[in-house]
Amino acid sequence: SSEQSECSLGTYSDTVGLTDCKLASPGHYTDVTGATTDFACSFGFYQPLSGQSLCLEADSGHFVSILGATEQIECALGFFQSQSGSDRCTPSEPGNYVNQTGASAQTPCDSGYYENQFVSTECRAADQGHYVAETGSLLQSKCEIGSFSAQIASVECTSATPGHFVSIEGSTNQTVCSNGTFQPEYGQSSCLTAEAGHFVPESDTSEQIPCHTGTYQNLVAMTSCIEADPGYHVPETGMKEQIICAAGSYQFNSGQETCRAADPGHFVQISGLTEQNKCIEGWYQPSEGKTECLQAEPGHFASGIGSVNQTECGLGTFQEWPGASKCEESHIDHYVDTIGSISQSQCPTGSSQPLVGQSKCVWPLGVDSPAILFVFALLGAILVFGLGGWMVMRRRREGTVTETVEHTHSVEAPVQPVYETGAEPEMNTGQSLEELEADLSPPPHAKMNEQGQLLWVDDAGTAYAQNPDGSMVTFNVSTGRWEPLE
Structure with missing residues (x-):
């Protein structure tokens, strides 16, 4: 033929006198007519077919690292490629991982996990005592003071609960508050010591307990309270010291919230006593809670011990002195005609009183x-x-004589026996007074x-x-x- 033809796209002729053009080889291309050679696909491109006028870009997740490649290669585990036409894959960064081939993207580590290395196929779970709060973390964090984590892969740490504390970072557990200490709050680094006036009898306690009435505590961090001593009392809860019983009161028992007021007829002279005293003879006390007894006033007396009242001297008695236990009887030839008298009175002239204790002469x-x-x-x-009797008897005698005289005129009087009067008995001068x-x-x-x-x-x-x-x-x-x- 007198005419020649240009090789079409995808073909070429590198020799004179060819009747047909050659197809571009796989991994190559010809993108012009009349090409004398084919061209190798560049990095990031490939061509699996022959006679092609262009190369294919490597897909995302793939790469082509040589010239004239006939195929693309998947990114390996731990690598990814988000772009097309790449000649290499990108290694996963810390905080991320790639757990499959041909990945077009890396995956951030979930919260609770972390990764501090490149080219990772998985993330690390946060250790006990640590946590990872966010995704894509390249480091785990220690639990702060006041918190702990007993599990792995924790997203957050657990705050120490009331009655517990955590004093160091990275703790895997909390510590109970010991006897004598307490903690009412969450997330604390230490326990509180029981204050004076309070106690904590057991461990793992969130509240201190006020000392009950009748008990006190003057020290801190104590597990019990002290009973009030005899002679003392504790009237309120949470007291730091016992209170001495005031004069006029006493307490013979321990652990009491009140003192006993001295009973009527008794007294308590000084503070801090464990018993009351009875009023002595001649003294009395009608009220309770007194520090002393009252002296019986003149004209009065208080008999026996523990008298509640003084008593007025009765008729025929008196008392001139205070503090008497009895009244004195009025003397012979004296009298007392009013109650509560402080003296006796002498019988008026012309009168007398042979007895003692009389109210008149x-x-x-x-x-x-x-x-x-x-x-x-x-x-x-x-x-x-x-x-009257004598006159009646006399009249009777006169009447009898008259009748006798009259009778003698008619009746002869009988001979009367004569009785001699015997001698009168002598008085026994030796007769006793009794x-x-x-x-x-x-x-x-x-x-x-x-x-x-x-x-x-x-x-x-x-x-x-x-x-x-x-x-x-x-x-x-x-x-x-x-x-x-x-």
């Missing part, structure tokens, strides 16, 4: 005194009845006065009185005084 005959008036009335009654008093025992008509004396007048007109103790007195008209019977 007695008067001789003729004096206006209730007792003597009674005697006068008694004597008057005796005289009236005696005189026998005499026995003979003078009060007759049935004797009257008792307000002093308890029995009064009577005998047939001879002599006034007698028997005292409550059985002794006898008689009224001497000449002296106007009552005198003991002799």
Whole structure:
């Protein structure tokens, strides 16, 4: 043929006189007509076919690292390629991993995991005592003070719970608060010591306990409280010291919240005592909680110990001194006619009192005194009845004589026997006072006065009185005084 033709795209002719053009070899291309040679695919490109006018770009996740490549190569594990037409793959960076071939991207480590190396196919789980809070982390972090992690691959650490603490970084567990300490908050690095006035009896405690009433604690970090001593008390909870019982109060038991007020009839003179004292004789105390007893006032007495009240001296008694345990009876020839008297009174002139402990004096005959008036009335009654009886008897005798005289005129009087009067018995002058008093025992008509004396007048007109103790007195008209019977 007289004409030649240009080789088309994808073909070439490198020899003169060829009848046909050669196809571009795999891994090569011809992108012009009339080419005298084919061209090798450049880096990042490949061509698996012959007779091609262009090369193919390596896909993402692949690479072509040689010229004239007929195929692309997948990125290996730990590598990736996000671009096409690349001649190499990119190694995974710290905090990432590639766990499959032909990866077009690296994968960030999940939270709880980390990777500090390049070309990683997996991430590392955070160790115990550590955590990884974010994705794509190249390092794990230690748990801060006050927190811990007992697990691997932790996203966060656990705060120490109340009653516990964590004092160092990277802890895998929390520590319980020991006896005498406590912790009410989360995430703490230490425990709190129990304050004075409080206690913590057990470990793993979130609160301190105030000392109960009756107990106290003056030290810190204690596991128990101290009972109040006898003579002391603790009235409130959470107290640091015991309080001494004030004067006027006492406490014989330990561990008490109050002191006992001294009872009426008792006293507590100083503070801190364990018992109360009874008021001594002559002293009294009507109130409770007192530091001393009251002295019985003149005209009063307080008998026995532990008296609550003083007592007024009764009629016939008196007391001039304070602090007496009894009253004194009025003396002979004296009287006390009011209660609560501080002195006795002497019988007025013309009166007397043969007894002690009397409230009035007695008067001789003729004096206006209730007792003597009674005697006068008694004597008057005796005289009236005696005189009346004598007159009646006399009239009867006169009548009898008249009748006898009249009768003698008609009837001869019988011979009367003659009786000689015997000698009168002699009085026994040696009769004892006891026998005499026995003979003078009060007759049935004797009257008792307000002093308890029995009064009577005998047939001879002599006034007698028997005292409550059985002794006898008689009224001497000449002296106007009552005198003991002799």
